[in-house]
Amino acid sequence: xxxxxxxxxxxxxxxxxxxxxxxxxxxxxxxxxxxxxxxxxxxxxxxxxxxxxxxxxxxxxxxxxxxxxxxxxxxxxxxxxxxxxxxxxxxxxxxxxxxxxxxxxxxxxxxxx
Amino acid sequence: xxxxxxxxxxxxxxxxxxxxxxxxxxxxxxxxxxxxxxxxxxxxxxxxxxxxxxxxxxxxxxxxxxxxxxxxxxxxxxxxxxxxxxxxxxxxxxxxxxxxxxxxxxxxx
Numbered sequence: 683x684x685x686x687x688x689x690x691x692x693x694x695x696x697x698x699x700x701x702x703x704x705x706x707x708x709x710x711x712x713x714x715x716x717x718x719x720x721x722x723x724x725x726x727x728x729x730x731x732x733x734x735x736x737x738x739x740x741x742x743x744x745x746x747x748x749x750x751x752x753x754x755x756x757x758x759x760x761x762x763x764x765x766x767x768x769x770x771x772x773x774x775x776x777x778x779x780x781x782x783x784x785x786x787x788x789x790x791x792x793x794x795x
Numbered sequence: 796x797x798x799x800x801x802x803x804x805x806x807x808x809x810x811x812x813x814x815x816x817x818x819x820x821x822x823x824x825x826x827x828x829x830x831x832x833x834x835x836x837x838x839x840x841x842x843x844x845x846x847x848x849x850x851x852x853x854x855x856x857x858x859x860x861x862x863x864x865x866x867x868x869x870x871x872x873x874x875x876x877x878x879x880x881x882x883x884x885x886x887x888x889x890x891x892x893x894x895x896x897x898x899x900x901x902x903x904x
Binding site: 686688715717723724725726727730737738740741773775780783784785786787788789791 | 801828830835836837838839840843883885889890891892893894895896897
């Protein structure tokens with residue numbers, strides 16, 4: 683039973699480029715959460731999605747960031763026109779229901795140069 | 796904004812010593828979770844506590860949820876080098892987990 687799969691594990695982008703981070707939830711899980719972790723810090727909530735719906739995006743920056751979880755395929759976190767401050771580890775977690783335990787992927791480490 | 800304060804931020808101890816990590820908030824959470832994160836990996840869930848005053852044991856680890864469900868502690872008995880890592884607490888409220896800043900533990904042989 684595969685866990686939460688994130689890819690790529692490492693991503694390097696130049697300032698101004700776009701970054702696309704993918705997350706495939708565990709089998710049977712329809713709830714996906716994205717978190718960002720800056721070096722030496724805890725995780726900060728970004729967005730909570732169910733299939734085809736954004737439930738809570740209160741942690742998402744107002745500009746350049748978007749997320750989707752289509753009916754088919756992985757959840758995508760998209761960052762347009764990246765800046766150096768976007769460099770961080772981005773973690774995805776999935777759960778079966780909104781009140782069940784969430785399991786984390788291994789993260790995507792984004793470096794903006 | 797709900798905040799979770801973890802203390803201490805860093806802890807370096809010798810093998811065999813005991814330690815306690817604290818997680819405090821002014822907010823009430825429906826549940827509180829403890830995670831351990833290794834370098835380059837995602838957080839791995841250790842335990843979830845739900846009821847005020849609840850105590851859960853996981854081998855040498857003891858987790859306690861405060862009576863008011865605002866705070867929690869993690870106690871490790873006879874720490875081993877394999878316990879080295881980043882320990883994170885996270886409170887559940889609504890749709891999200893609010894994470895503490897983490898406690899980085901190093902256990903020296």
